[in-house]
Amino acid sequence: NAGVTQTPKFQVLKTGQSMTLQCAQDMNHNSMYWYRQDPGMGLRLIYYSASEGTTDKGEVPNGYNVSRLNKREFSLRLESAAPSQTSVYFCASSIGQGSSGANVLTFGAGSRLTVL
Amino acid sequence: QQQVKQSPQSLIVQKGGISIINCAYENTAFDYFPWYQQFPGKGPALLIAIRPDVSEKKEGRFTISFNKSAKQFSLHIMDSQPGDSATYFCAATDKLIFGTGTRLQVFP
Numbered sequence: 001n002a003g004v005t006q007t008p009k010f011q012v013l014k015t016g017q018s019m020t021l022q023c024a025q026d027m028n029h030n031s032m033y034w035y036r037q038d039p040g041m042g043l044r045l046i047y048y049s050a051s052e053g054t055t056d057k058g059e060v061p062n063g064y065n066v067s068r069l070n071k072r073e074f075s076l077r078l079e080s081a082a083p084s085q086t087s088v089y090f091c092a093s094s095i096g097q098g099s100s101g102a103n104v105l106t107f108g109a110g111s112r113l114t115v116l
Numbered sequence: 117q118q119q120v121k122q123s124p125q126s127l128i129v130q131k132g133g134i135s136i137i138n139c140a141y142e143n144t145a146f147d148y149f150p151w152y153q154q155f156p157g158k159g160p161a162l163l164i165a166i167r168p169d170v171s172e173k174k175e176g177r178f179t180i181s182f183n184k185s186a187k188q189f190s191l192h193i194m195d196s197q198p199g200d201s202a203t204y205f206c207a208a209t210d211k212l213i214f215g216t217g218t219r220l221q222v223f224p
Contacts, residue, residue: 004159035214040125042205042216043160059213090159103148105212107159 002026006091006108013081013115021076021111023091031094032074033058033105034066036087043090049074050096081115088112119143120208122215129222135193137218139206142187146209151180151191154203154217163204164191196222 033048045058049068092105150165166180206215
């Protein structure tokens, strides 16, 4: 079982270029998330989708858009990449949300993005 | 704003020693406090979690201590091993607001 799969693993972009990070989970989870990880900043939530058909902004949504394509897939798009978006991006999923074991996150392996 | 403050940023411990990582939160409505462990090149994975109705939870060598009145919780790793070398994140509540992480290095 694959869990959470992210593609690509590495990407180099020039300022102003666009790209989409893909994420798919095979655990029949309802909720999906995109985080970015930067040194000294921890993991910061960009967007999340509590269930199929819904998306909500997290802590740092500016410069990003998301699409919950179906229950399995949640993509993150950078329309016009900036050097400040150089980061490691993690997709995660959970059974659901709420303060219980339902929101245990399963993370993908990460996508390292460099914007020149 | 940072709603979960984690310290220290890095920690070096000798094999067999005790590793202690601390977190403090601000919002009294938070009611779920997990710790995640991340090895280099991997995504974080749940290590242990606690709810505020208990003051301590132990799983093997890993223990969470929770102080509701002080709004603080900590991770204790007993008999630390080189294989415990990783980055540890505390988090809080349903949307999982993460701390800034602690890089633990355990030397033989």
